[in-house]
Amino acid sequence: AQRVTQPEKLLSVFKGAPVELKCNYSYSGSPELFWYVQYSRQRLQLLLRHISRESIKGFTADLNKGETSFHLKKPFAQEEDSAMYYCALRGLTGGGNKLTFGTGTQLKVEL
Amino acid sequence: KAGVTQTPRYLIKTRGQQVTLSCSPISGHRSVSWYQQTPGQGLQFLFEYFSETQRNKGNFPGRFSGRQFSNSRSEMNVSTLELGDSALYLCASSLESRGNLGFGPGTRLTVL
Numbered sequence: 001a002q003r004v005t006q007p008e009k010l011l012s013v014f015k016g017a018p019v020e021l022k023c024n025y026s027y028s029g030s031p032e033l034f035w036y037v038q039y040s041r042q043r044l045q046l047l048l049r050h051i052s053r054e055s056i057k058g059f060t061a062d063l064n065k066g067e068t069s070f071h072l073k074k075p076f077a078q079e080e081d082s083a084m085y086y087c088a089l090r091g092l093t094g095g096g097n098k099l100t101f102g103t104g105t106q107l108k109v110e111l
Numbered sequence: 112k113a114g115v116t117q118t119p120r121y122l123i124k125t126r127g128q129q130v131t132l133s134c135s136p137i138s139g140h141r142s143v144s145w146y147q148q149t150p151g152q153g154l155q156f157l158f159e160y161f162s163e164t165q166r167n168k169g170n171f172p173g174r175f176s177g178r179q180f181s182n183s184r185s186e187m188n189v190s191t192l193e194l195g196d197s198a199l200y201l202c203a204s205s206l207e208s209r210g211n212l213g214f215g216p217g218t219r220l221t222v223l
Binding site: 043044045046049086088090095096097098099100101102103104 | 114115142144146153154159161166167169203205208209210211213215216217
């Protein structure tokens, strides 16, 4: 069975402080990992995927297969980063668009 | 391009009734997936359709069904509604199966 764990329901940081949103996963095969974000009153949208190895809005995430983690990081938090963040997984082969989501972490950036 | 649209946005039904939700994908997208979002269980995959064929199915009872039309529009149906079916139902589309998903705003279903 595949599982995604986001241990923090709420993460509160000050503007300019570093941010790390934790994500751990359990999957028997090769996973493809994603971070999705939902800003207030907006739709769920893709932030980044590990295959792309890109930085979006200053966020990066590295897949660590040894620790089965895919933590989301940003060196300096901005007020506009306040949102709900979801980590998600699907199999690297097969599985179509069946994503397994974590329960989400609410990031609050305080001034 | 216009985003994924879902109708209706809000629904109130009573136990035992059935309901049909509709989703129009982004133009040109052939894959449509449905997810249920609840405070207790979070986001859970219901099913995926690609070129009118069900590709994947999540762990939901047979009361939950769906279909996709030749224009890629999709509907999902829930029969014999239960209180626990109250949720936000999200539709997502992608160009191909295993593509980047674009999500709709959701349909908020309340079962009384």
